[in-house]
Amino acid sequence: MxxxxxxxxxxxxxxxxxxxxxxxxxxxxxxxxKIWESLQAFAAAIDWTEPWIIGLLACHLLLLVLVLVFRKSWNLNLVIMVSAAGVVYNAQRINTYLGENCKAFARQPYFDEQGIFISALVSAPLLLIMLVQLVSYLILTSQMLVEMKVKEIKYKARQRARQEKQHAQESKKDS
Missing domain, CATH: 1.20.5 (Single alpha-helices involved in coiled-coils or other helix-helix interfaces)
Incomplete structure (x- = not known):
């Protein structure tokens, strides 16, 4: 002990x-x-009243609503996912182009060489929307799998009942 x-x-x-x-x-x-302080400084540096930023956020919200409302529409969700993936994939090129032409629509130069702004306000929300789509696809797929399994069990039960009925009829003929 x-x-x-x-x-x-x-x-x-x-x-x-x-x-x-x-x-x-x-x-x-x-x-x-000091991540929280960095995020607060980033949010404070953005002029949230600029029409194009409001429009961008509204587009993200609209896409999210479309994905949620039409979650069973595979074609629409495929178009949204491919489009969002294309934008995320080309974010660096888009950032460069918008950085060169931002004076035409923005009051501040948001598009830096590191791409922090476009990553935070464009790519991250699109990736989140694609994650929602992925979860939705997984839920729909699991529901379809359950439905198919139920149909398979019912089909096998009908087949078994037919076989038993045939055996019963054969037994009556033999007797």
Whole structure:
């Protein structure tokens, strides 16, 4: 028993040391990474009253509503997904083009070389919409699988009933 108590004490000390290390790492990380403040600064730098930004956000909202309302329309969702994937794929080219021509429609130069703005306000919402579509596809596919399995079971039951009926009729003829 004394040996087990010593082992438990050693294990407890090791666990305490690990927790202290974890707490220390979190403290260090919270000092270095100020993600929330960076996001607030990004949001504050954008003029949310610009008509094209409002239009862009409205388009994202409209796409999301279309995806949700017409989730059983495979063709429409395929067009939306391919279009969104094309925009995300070509985001760098779009960013370069819009960066060169932003004075025609924007009050500020939003389109930097790193593509942070287009990634945050164009690509990320489109990727989110495609994720919603993917989840919707998985749900619809699982429902279809259940329906097909039910139909298969009913079909096999009908086949079995027909076979039993044929055997019964054959038995009556033989007797």
């Amino acid at each position: 004394p040996q087990m108590s010593g082992t438990l004490d050693g294990l407890s000390a090791a666990v305490d040391e690990v927790f202290r290390d974890i707490r220390e790492k979190f403290r260090e990380a919270s000092k270095e990474a």
